[in-house]
Amino acid sequence: MKFSAQQIAAALNGVIVGNTNVEVSSISKIEEGKKGSISFLANPKYTHFIYSTNASIVIVNDDFEPTTTLNTTLIKVKNAENAFAQLLEMYNQVKLAKTGISKHAFIHESATVGKNVYVGEFAVVAENAKIGDNAKIYPQVYVGENVSIGENTTLFAGVKIYSDGVIGADCIIHSGTVIGSDGFRFALQDGGKKVPQIGNVVIEDNVELGSNCSIDRATIGSTILRSGVKLDNLVHIAHNVEIKENSYLAANNVIAGSTTIGKNCMFSGQVGIVGHLTIADNTIIAAQSGISKSITTEGTAVMGSPAMEVTKYRKNYIHFRNLSSIVDKLYELEKTLLGKKV
Amino acid sequence: MKFSAQQIAAALNGVIVGNTNVEVSSISKIEEGKKGSISFLANPKYTHFIYSTNASIVIVNDDFEPTTTLNTTLIKVKNAENAFAQLLEMYNQVKLAKTGISKHAFIHESATVGKNVYVGEFAVVAENAKIGDNAKIYPQVYVGENVSIGENTTLFAGVKIYSDGVIGADCIIHSGTVIGSDGFRFALQDGGKKVPQIGNVVIEDNVELGSNCSIDRATIGSTILRSGVKLDNLVHIAHNVEIKENSYLAANNVIAGSTTIGKNCMFSGQVGIVGHLTIADNTIIAAQSGISKSITTEGTAVMGSPAMEVTKYRKNYIHFRNLSSIVDKLYELEKTLLGKKV
């Protein structure tokens, strides 16, 4: 795919300063720019790179004026960062465009497949499953019985969805992620007998799940990820959890059973939350924190394991860092005043 | 699948109070009960829901007497919770019943497949592998060379078992779980040369493994999970680990090489245990704890990283929560008594 400065300026509604015919076929960072690539400059910290970059085109804010001559062609736009993001999106749309049902896929005769769908090699679409229009089912994906996949949703290679899962529209689910495995429930008073897990998983629209996540089905009812939820890689969501709209869980969060997480939360990596809690909207949790009690006040930021309010944690932790000298001071004080031998 | 109150009461050995002909086709919680569903009431906290539920049938303990009229049909049994669990199990058995070898599976001619086995699409059963009677091998599973799978065991879609793995009877292994990958051993004194991993993994009967677990083969000998062991999702078991009977490891436990874990242990989520330790029977470990020394006394409960006895940890942690004010008190004391300026 080759594009000229003219084509790109037209797409981004920009103005060319330089060679309107120069062509690019790849995208680079300004500090790593190669001939034939396009880059952007938005952060003033990087301005000096524009004088040495080999990128053939650089998108800049329209108030950018070079202080010396440039070897690159500029495309001036209102907001260089946004325009570049727009360009990346266009690039990705072309790159990830896929359609057609592979003859090496297995689609059960009772399944329903929408228009303009991609189903890759060795994918399985089981009994009564429904695939919405424009969905992309990559190779080796398993779509279990009665599963429904919304429009425009992408399941990358090897995603596994157990029976009865409901996936909304415009979702992206990365490779290795498992949806609908059994919750971890055993009747200890009954010799560890398995508690049957007959619920399902419901994922609303515009949700993205990273790779190798594990989302368990509900014991009864549904484990629910609401619209706009984003999970990074290796996240565990236990049975009957609900995560409300637009919450972000970074890599390797572990959420135990029947916990409800509010809207617009932001959890850093490796956070753990015990079961049967309620976490308020807009909660912020620092990396590696452990949450053992419900958080009821919206907008709280916590840290530690077990967690406390973040500024309190930091204050206490500073003293922990000096605990050895603090204790020395205590012993010294004791010695001086009581004549005790330490 | 539709069942009448009469059929269900017969199966559960219960007594109907209400409409014996009412039919249900799904299962619900009492607080979410819909017409056409069956629910149960055991916890007195939920009793008030029985007067408003839309569930068509509710299973109750035989001493339950409504205080006003009901819109639902009751099935009275000795123990409502157990009867409901029994019902769920029956439901799941019907739902998960599967048999037959897909013509899209690959089964090596040297492999042995028992009676009444299910092998799904694009599953691979490699050289000399043995599949026991009534086993269920879901689509896209890989059963490596010389692997043996016991009777009634289920491998959900995409499970991967490396060569020489031995899986017992009545096991359930969830999607994405990998059994028999190489242990993480390199000869640092020899430029990081890989130490060959030629052992295997042995999993006894009645073991359940969650999704996306990683169980490494032994360097020499076997990594062993004894009968009744249950692992939640995203658990790491390194080479040469042994976990004894009926121990439970919650999500994302990480057990390093050559450690032995006793019987009937209960570990919460995100626990880490270093290598070459021995953990006594009945040990309880709190979430996110890190175990760096063997635990020799049975029934110990520990917490923290590195871990200590749980009540001791909690006591110390209360002081950590107040460390800032404790230190203030120390400085104040010092100032008052010595006239020192802080």
Next chain:
Amino acid sequence: MKFSAQQIAAALNGVIVGNTNVEVSSISKIEEGKKGSISFLANPKYTHFIYSTNASIVIVNDDFEPTTTLNTTLIKVKNAENAFAQLLEMYNQVKLAKTGISKHAFIHESATVGKNVYVGEFAVVAENAKIGDNAKIYPQVYVGENVSIGENTTLFAGVKIYSDGVIGADCIIHSGTVIGSDGFRFALQDGGKKVPQIGNVVIEDNVELGSNCSIDRATIGSTILRSGVKLDNLVHIAHNVEIKENSYLAANNVIAGSTTIGKNCMFSGQVGIVGHLTIADNTIIAAQSGISKSITTEGTAVMGSPAMEVTKYRKNYIHFRNLSSIVDKLYELEKTLLGKKV
């Protein structure tokens, strides 16, 4: 596979003491040695086992002299441990030898496949992918568009590599590992709109990745694992991370975006590192530590979350273990001296 003492001694350049014709077909630890197996003795702690082992052959250092009669045949070599490792390697090479393209694999007509390659059942090699000589692509692997796989590299069953990934020579990647999934980046100021991830992953030579790892592609540019890097299972590597030569990350490390890790680092299990940091060469990080600041001094060893220098952490943590009695002492001191009532 059966081998005689004579064959093995010849391969290892050793001297036989005992029966030159005895044959073995398996490998065991000396303490678990069975008839027909070969073992070794290097650690003096295990010397007593040689008098009771049932192993048919034991490899020993050439200065070993039994103090009583033995039932086993010895092969004396310069260094028993190395010789045994060499034997294991030979065994594994025979055992893991595989070649040939399964007729059940899917290889796109535009893909290039080298000499002596193995491609297993239901593997996918997509458009323009390149597979180097002697590479082994196990069943159900996905090799995406434009991916290149170096010579002698092994991808075990179910590995998924997204488009444009570059994998070097002599690499081993274990089952369930995903390479090239999207980085976790959303424009929060723009309603959580996805930031397109158009970079790739580059893995150099002689890298080993455990099972169920997640290695994200770069937003722009490359996520890079340099030669000799080794990752254990369930490791998360975010977008634009670079890990330099010969660093070792144990199980379940979580490395956030754009962080650079130096050469020859050693991280224990469950370590977390936040984004945009630089970690110096030869850094050692204790298990479960959380790194929130760059480490600039080579050879530093750290511990804790947030981490500090390891000896400092241990010293402080000893006081934390006794915090309750330390605080008691403070209160006592206060009471004694000020007559305050606690």
